[in-house]
Amino acid sequence: TQLLEQSPQFLSIQEGENLTVYCNSSSVFSSLQWYRQEPGEGPVLLVTVVTGGEVKKLKRLTFQFGDARKDSSLHITAAQPGDTGLYLCAGSRGTSYGKLTFGQGTILTVHP
Amino acid sequence: NAGVMQNPRHLVRRRGQEARLRCSPMKGHSHVYWYRQLPEEGLKFMVYLQKENIIDESGMPKERFSAEFPKEGPSILRIQQVVRGDSAAYFCASSPQGLPNTGELFFGEGSRLTVL
Numbered sequence: 001t002q003l004l005e006q007s008p009q010f011l012s013i014q015e016g017e018n019l020t021v022y023c024n025s026s027s028v029f030s031s032l033q034w035y036r037q038e039p040g041e042g043p044v045l046l047v048t049v050v051t052g053g054e055v056k057k058l059k060r061l062t063f064q065f066g067d068a069r070k071d072s073s074l075h076i077t078a079a080q081p082g083d084t085g086l087y088l089c090a091g092s093r094g095t096s097y098g099k100l101t102f103g104q105g106t107i108l109t110v111h112p
Numbered sequence: 113n114a115g116v117m118q119n120p121r122h123l124v125r126r127r128g129q130e131a132r133l134r135c136s137p138m139k140g141h142s143h144v145y146w147y148r149q150l151p152e153e154g155l156k157f158m159v160y161l162q163k164e165n166i167i168d169e170s171g172m173p174k175e176r177f178s179a180e181f182p183k184e185g186p187s188i189l190r191i192q193q194v195v196r197g198d199s200a201a202y203f204c205a206s207s208p209q210g211l212p213n214t215g216e217l218f219f220g221e222g223s224r225l226t227v228l
Contacts, residue, residue: 033216042116042203042219043155088154098145098207098217099168102155 003027004091006103013079014111021074021106023089030092032065032072033100037086079110116141116220117186118204124226131191131198133223137206144187145217146179149201161187194227201225 005024013019023032031050035043047056049065049072056063060083062075072089086107090100117136125131137144146158157171161181172179176194181187191198201224205217 035219040221042205042221044219045216048216090155098143098160098205099157099171100147100155100217101157102147104154 003101004089004103006089006106008106009104010107010109012109012111015080016078017110019076019079019108021087021089021108022071023073023103024071025091026070027091027093028069029101030069030094032069032092033090034063034072034074035088035090037088037105039086043088076108079108081110081112084108084110116204116206116218118202118220118223120223121221122224122226124228125194126228127195128193131194131225133189133191133202133204133225134186135189135204135206135220136186137204138208138218141206141208141218143207144181145205145207146187146189147203147205147219149203149222151200155203158189191225194225196227199225199227 003025007022011019031048033048034046036046037043047063049063052067052069054065060077064073086105088105089103092100116138119134123131142163144161147155148158149155159172159179160168163181164183176192178190201222203219203222205219207217
């Protein structure tokens with residue numbers, strides 16, 4: 001059973017466009033993280049959200065945690081080719097500090 | 113380089129051989145986690161260790177797989193009698209002692225195992 005569903009799985013857009021990636025679950029998570037992974041490398045943490053309704057901004061990236069702490073979104077404004085990569089959401093439950101449940105990822109391609 | 117160090121980066125084994133993957137956590141981190149990323153699949157938790165202790169191995173296959181994190185030296189993920197289905201990228205992550213419940217991990221670059 002996939003506890004975290006990410007959508008879309010693939011996203012191909014032109015430079016300058018906006019996009020949103022969704023991460024949904026029927027389960028409550030105590031925190032949720034977004035990672036970015038380049039080919040041949042490990043995931044790199046972008047942000048952690050812990051409070052229902054929380055919104056965090058990282059330059060052109062906006063992350064939101066749902067009020068019920070079951071879902072999250074990543075919005076990128078004016079995408080650039082450098083944003084190309086695999087974006088992963090991952091949830092932590094209870095006291096399982098590092099035992100994360102990952103979504104399957106969204107492969108983003110931004111064309112110049 | 114103060115990051116999580118994994119070696120080897122690439123490992124090729126024939127069916128039936130053993131694979132040993134090593135992970136040195138970030139300086140000051142005493143918690144180590146192993147994840148596996150199968151082709152076309154997401155990262156899956158395998159095991160969580162602290163020095164000389166296995167805390168949670170609920171994601172480890174029941175046979176052929178073992179992990180350790182000795183008092184001295186790196187953490188080791190050992191796969192005995194490898195099969196083609198073991199081909200995957202194995203990632204190690206670490207976190208500092210006393211981490212608040214935010215699940216923030218720092219990942220290594222992974223070890224890619226190919227079983228012929």
